[in-house]
Amino acid sequence: MEAEIVIPRPWSLTVPWDDKQDEASRELLVSREWLLTNGNGGYASGSLSGVVTRRYHGLLVAALPAPLGRIVMLTQVSEEIRLPGGEIVRLAGQESPGNPLTLDWVNRLIEFRLESGLPVWRYRVGDFILEKRILLPNRQNTVHLTYKLFGGEGTARLRLRPFMHFRPHEGPVDQPMEGPYQITARGNKVEIQPLKKSADGSNMASCPPLRMLPAIGPGALVLDGGSCHDIFYRNEFRRGYEARGEVWTPGYFRFTLQKDQVASLIASTEDWETIVALDPEQAWEAEIERRRRLLCTADPRAREGPAAQLVLAADQFIIAPTTRTADVARAQAAGDELRTVIAGYHWFTDWGRDAMISLEGLTLITGRSTEAGYILRTFSQYIKDGLIPNLFPEGEREGLYHTADATLWYFHALHRYLQYSGDRSTLKILLPKLVDIFQHHVKGTRFGIQVDARDGLLSQGAEGYQLTWMDAKVGDWVVTPRRGKAVEINALWYNALRLLETWVREERGDDEAEEIRHHAEKARSSFNQRFWYEQGQYLFDVVDGERGDDPCLRPNQLLAISLDHPVLEQRYWKPVLDAVARTLLTPVGLRSLAPESPDYKARYDGDLRARDAAYHQGTVWAWLVGPFIDAWLRLYPNDRRTAYGFLEGLIPHLQEAGVGTISEVFDADEPFMPRGCIAQAWSVAEVLRCLVKTEH
Structure with a gap:
């Protein structure tokens, strides 16, 4: 008899705040943000208040094939409701240059919550409660905005005005508008298309049109001549960027609503057949079910409480990239799937280091080992000169390789994957590439990455490059260059050697594993001789650096203890951990x-x-x-x-x-x-x- 499968209850997180009349408390709704992703790199995001504060905020930031990348298609939709008695209530607004932000509508907000990770707002408007939900269907560049009226009597009229500025999501907000826009309306279906290139040379005319449809409720677009509105992006100002920009609106959609009725607006870059395949209520139920399955397949210890919320958050980073269409085709032709990991929202793309460090938490704890295998095999296709890519720039097909540790983290990630999955076939496929990585590191590869034959430690560094995870660079200034033999690089190197030794021994026998074992023994002996900083009772951050041995106390030394094969002798563990914990x-x-x-x-x-x-x-x-x-x-x-x-x-x-x-x-x-x-x-x-x- 099969064991009963217990479906976890939907996880809901409600954000509390203090007296909404208090200015500081109301400002929290501007500083707190929500995020939805669509599984292909696209997303929607904004502040809880509805105020757009970043260049990256938008209700539809579509992930499009290279060279376009992620494009802000729909910045915001302003909401205005006319109550049966004639009172007009605005539920959104913007900060404009030179004018203080007013948050009057926030007083009507009675709840914001994440329902299985999906954002829901509830407003009190007159005798009604208006509920708003936002959804991005999985693997589509589509957003659904759904409004439902509860309580009250009579008919309310809802007006939704879309604002847009077709531009790369990392493009400056003061980038000139893409007008003229071509607007095509057939019945209640609307298409909006820019007709010329951006100021930065990117061809927005090659974008698919933004298609909009009032999907539920009697809605219609009213064209009112089109107009531009100036808004102030406060987070861009704080980060030192241009903060004033225009958005454009073609008109507004109008709906009539009574108690328990729903109005919905869809915006999308997909074809019409895809857009109308599910109405918004069906799409919501499908997405809720998908998220329940995510919780059901996760480690049982991660199905409730904060861990359950993080299982849902983990899903936001795992994507099937749409920008590298040729790579997708090659993977599928080989019976595989292309998967990667977005390092962070809003501005990061997929990074090798981040993907490998994150692999266990994002995919293995969550019961998604099949996708973990996809990610590992995806990155293996890009190995060049013994290195996996550091990152793929926005909208580009080719990766950049300036990293000394991402490739070593790859061994760690593969080991954890094998522990969870037992997938020896993937190991057999990857083993020749892993041995090639070892050989490139021993003889030397790009960016000065090479084993020092004298002590077996791995050195790295090239003028003008930042190769470790401490990789900040402004212009020509590498803030933390760390050239030489960095502590975590050598902890990772030793760990990779021990893992490779085991795999080669299991698959090819003792003779081939012997050279790798010799390198591991030499590296460990040298590490414990060279990295111990007696005066500080912790480890040097870098030895043989540009200024000798670096005694800066940093957390990098933790990897000498934390990895599966710790390179540091046990007698040093406690003083190192004490120093790190204390400081x-x-x-x-x-x-x-x-x-x-x-x-x-x-x-x-x-x-x-x-x-x-x-x-x-x-x-x-x-x-x-x-x-x-x-x-x-x-x-x-x-x-x-x-x-x-x-x-x-x-x-x-x-x-x-x-x-x-x-x-x-x-x-x-x-x-x-x-x-x-x-x-x-x-x-x-x-x-x-x-x-x-x-x-x-």
Whole structure:
């Protein structure tokens, strides 16, 4: 008899706030953001208040084939409802240049929640409750906006005005408008198409049209001549970018609503047949069911509470990329699928390092080992000169390879995948490439990445390149160059050698494994001789660097303990962990540099140069809590309760910044304000992995 499958209840997260009349509390609704993704790299995002504050905000940011990349197709829809007595209520607004932001409509907001990760707003308007839901159907560049009226008597009239500015999502907000726009209306179906190139040379005329359809309820488009509106993007101003830009509207859609009736507007770049295949209510139910299945297949320890929310958040980063159409075709021809990992929203693309660090938390803890295999085989197709790509630039087909650690993390990710899946066939396919990686590193490959034959340690560094995860660069300034023999690079190198030795021994026999074993033994001996910093009782961050051995106290040394094959001798574990915990540990992750350092920066804020100067010079990284907990449990294997305590400060963060997900970084000093991307793959992955690992 088969065991009964218990379907987890839908996870709901409701964001509380204080007295909405209080200006500071109302401002929280502007600073907190929501995010939806569509599984192909596209997304929708905005502030809880409805105010657009970033260049990346939009109700439809479509992921289109190269060279277009991700394009902001629909920036916002303003909502206005006329009550039966004639009162007009606005439910959205914008900040405009020179005019203070008014948030009068926020007083009508009675609830914001994530229902199985999907955003829902409820407003009190007169005697009615108006509920708004937003949905991106999976694998479509489509958004559904659905409104339902509860309570009250009589007929209300809803007016939805779309605003748009077709441009790359990372393009400046002051980029000139793409007019003239061609508007085609057939019945209630509307198509809007830009007719010329962008100011930056990208051909917006090659975009598919934005198709709009009032799908439920008697809706119609009223063209009122088209107009441009100036808005102020406050987050762009804070980050040192141009913050004033125009959006354009062709007119508005009007609906009539009575109690329990629904109005819905669809916007999409898909063909009409795809758009009308499901009405918005059917699409909502299909997506809720898909998300319930995500929870059902996840580790049983991750089906409730904050871990369940992170299972849903993890889904946002796993994509089938639409930009590399030729690669998709080649993978499918071979009976495989192309999958990759978006490193963070809103501005990151897929990065090799981030994908490999995140793989276990995003795909294995969540029961998606098939997709983990797709990701590993996808990246293997791009191996060149013994390296996997560091990243794929927005809208590009070719990757960039300036990384010394992404390839070494690949071994770690593959090992975890094999532990979960037992997929020896993938190992057999990849083994020749893994041996080739080893050989390239021994003899030397690009960017000065090469084993030093004298001590067996891996050195890296080339003028003008940032090759480790501490990779900030402004113009020609590499903020943390770390050229030489970096501590985490050599911990990863040793771990990769031991894993490869085992795989080669199992698949090819002892003789071929012997050379790899010799390199591993030599590297371990040299590591423990060279990296121990006696005066500080921790590890050097870099040895044989441009300025000799670097005693800066950084979290990178944790990998010498935390990986499956720790390179550091056990006698050093406790002093290293004590030094890191005492100086770098915070409630939301680990500082990237000790506060005593003269280069320490307390805040990650300001323009690009100021932010990059702080990026790895104190700024707290949430993902580092993963290696810290792994190291802690290696030293104290029976103390999961204490290890869980290192995560507790991140649980309230699920209701801050990007609601339902985890930010990229935090300020180094209290109150540890969230910064950077509102949703970061390795932050979500490592916290989820450790929540499961420390369950007690």
